[in-house]
Amino acid sequence: MEVSAVSHRIIADLLEARTGQQLTESRKWRIGTALSGVFRQRGITNIDQLVCLLADPASGDLAQQVVEALLNNETYFFRDRIMFELLSRRVLPELAEKRAGTKRLSIWSAGCSTGQEALSLAMLFADQPSQWKDWTIDIVGTDISQNAINTAQRSTYTQFEIQRGLSVSQMLAHFTETKKGWEPSRQLRNMVRFKVRNILEPAAALQRFDIVLCRNVLLYFDEARRAKALECIANSMRPDSWLMLGAGETAIGSTTIFRAAENNQGLYVMSDEAAHEIYAGRTARQSAAR
Structure with missing residues (x-):
């Protein structure tokens, strides 16, 4: 579908104003296909x-x-999947030692879409029941799309969706086929919750996460918004927490808050200076609020 330069700019500006995401020239081809459902519903014939x-x-x-x-x-x-293996092999064992006193872990799946990433995280814990016995695992999935969050909250998946990434044994262990589709077990549901949130906006709640997954989200932002997103993420983390980005993303060059974890591509930790500054700022704000 042919899109005039003016119409493309207006649509791109709308997306950027509402979400911070850029609709670059390289993504221009998606407009007609992505909007086909809106066209049919509204009786619209062109951009x-x-x-x-x-x-x-x-x-x-x-x-x-x-x-x-x-x-x-x-x-x-x-x-x-290699990124989940990295979490299971490197990150979770370390956090299990650090949080042994509280037996609580909070994980944020930022840009969770329709919920599969958050449920995949829950399966990491469900598959190791002896390791995580008596632990409280809180996995929060957020996305700017209300439609995506509605789907995630229903957590009912088609045969095609359930087969993408899951083995037959995982399907049978963690999901039940119903008339509506495949639904996760109560154990998984109890670990996961979903809500709408723009990653560029500061968190309203004071929850601090031990792990943040923000994969394939930053690549849609310009440099300034990427830096802002990383700052908002850091302010939602504990000083010794972990950040995981997508394979084609990096925090290096966008911010000094994070540094790459040694020998672990895609994993980042806060720099000592940033961790100290963020912790000091929180302490000051908490004292002022008393």
């Missing part, structure tokens, strides 16, 4: 007509529909 309708104050929730359609919600269970 220029859509742009005219967006300018009408009576267009209602059309702008939000367009934004939701343009967001990339591609995900599947244990996506880039």
